[in-house]
Amino acid sequence: MPAKTKIIIDTDPGIDDILALLLALSGKAEEIEVLLISLTFGNVEVRSCLRNVVSMFHIMEREMLWRQEQGRPPGFSALQAHRPVVALGAEEPLQDQTMLADYFHGMDGLGGIHASHPHLTPAETWEHLFDPSADPHILKPVPTGIATGSFAHQSFIPSKRLAHEEILQTLRENEPGTVTLIAIGPMTNLALAAAADPETFLRTKEVVVMGGAIGQPGNVTPVSEFNAYADAVAAARVFALTSPMPASTLPPSSSTEPLYPSKLSKELKLRLFSVDITERHSITKGQFQRTVSPFLEAGSPLAEWVGAFMAHAFRKLESMELGHESDNVSLSLHDPICAWYALTADDARWRPTSASPEDIRIETSGQWTRGMCIVDRRNRQRIDSEVESSGDHGLWLSTRAGNRILRMDGSPGEDEFGGILMEKIFA
Template identity: 75%
Template sequence: MTAHKTDSSTHRIMAPKKIIIDTDPGIDDILALLLALSAQPEEVEVLLISLTFGNIEVRSCLRNVVSMFHILEREMHWRRERGRPEGFGALRACRPVVAVGAEDPLEDQKMLADYFHGTDGLGGIHASHPHFTPKETWEHMFDPSADPTVIEPIRTGDLAHRSFIASKRPAHEEILRVLRENDPDTVTLVAVGPLTNLALASAEDPETFLRVKEVVVMGGAVNEPGN
């Protein structure tokens, strides 16, 4: 989708910023995802959400993302029924692929931060408010034992599955696929978790990885433990 945002001096048509979000959600990263998905479609296009271990185990990260989409669909449905603007323009314009990535670091011992956001990454919300988690079994959608070359929309009754496309391929392979399918220097990789998926992608196909426009990292801390 091409936006019609015009630069007053050059009259150039500006396309939306294409991004991959590599994440380990966590409360903070869920908020970051919501911010990106609520952007105007002419501003941001979220092509891929790739998941990694970090705050919690990667499967818990996946549950948090699926639950986020579950709540977003319920919210947009509520707004539609009352004639209110649905919001989340970037999400409605482009359903992102969701892919499961690294479970462990390449070297050294895995260190999780479940003491910070809780063992589920969301302050225990899946136990205290189970209705916020999709009721049906959803993990099969990411089962790599099926044909990994096919990405299809999920055909189930859960509203959450209308908002994303589940991939059966590892996240680092999906990163490379997105970079191959888009022009060089058009996709920004936003990394807000451990960088293992990026390391795997760059090691597997350095030439394709160099097609990325830029890598934006949320990392590092001064005089504080953590990132």
């Protein structure tokens, strides 16, 4: 039997982020273990992201109780076997102006669900759990039963550390090469962790990133995908760790101190799920409603909760683009594909591009190109050099420099992914 996959999920929940988390936690206990959920700003500000994650655990507890009462398998065995740590992280990008995606996800990140469905949101007594100055005895875990009016943190372990510190601590506590770090939001927490302790950060098995646009248009500017745009400097700094010479691709800095040591023990393995592949994985409004309706009619708390924010997403899509109407309106499942990869990484149908590893770099200073993924499309001879020349500004042609990114291009049954996602989540 393959070894259990251990993962950290760095996220900014977010509609599709929540779907990704539900998918990961619905895995079998012997297949996957979610060690840590680290939170960053992104789709909405980070405190709203935290409320969304806490609400998710609240709903999952209610859902598992409801399933048991109905004589159904409770599901979510990965969650029942291991409670993940939840840590609060970056509130803003390293250098850029903050950009949020509340125009799509709603001001709270889930289509206004906390106002429209307050009975599905736990009382906010949980906020003290993440305050380093709070008395640890204010709230205690409840050993049995499911919280309804107040909140009992049975399904996760709240951390008082900053998210990037918790990422490093998790990597220290596990054997090198055994933890996959999944980044489905801006990469600020990852960049902070890498800068604080590069060698500990490199203990990760691989970093799986949802972000960037290569051959497809961007989704926040004509050339930039949201996660790469929201903190382009952070993305560039993490990407640089895949290079034999990280300094060759790091963004400009006013600091005289090097960000990383000149010699590192290894190069980071980074697997990129850009919009080029994620946009090919989607679910239609009709497909979603056909799956969820029976659970909703039977009284499933999870179906009511997910149905509310997905209805917002489909309405927003209908209003944003021509051709999106009725049951055929389609939501791209950008973030869930990374969780699906974690669950099925041994499947031979997961394929990088034929050109991988690719030298993909993130633009950090262009007026119109912030967050753009730059690749060298010139048919030029590669050279064995560590020094720039007049014909190779930026060391694009050097065999000793540049990033080494595994850009994913093939998956197991992309046309069926929407159905697979719903089946896993609703068991």
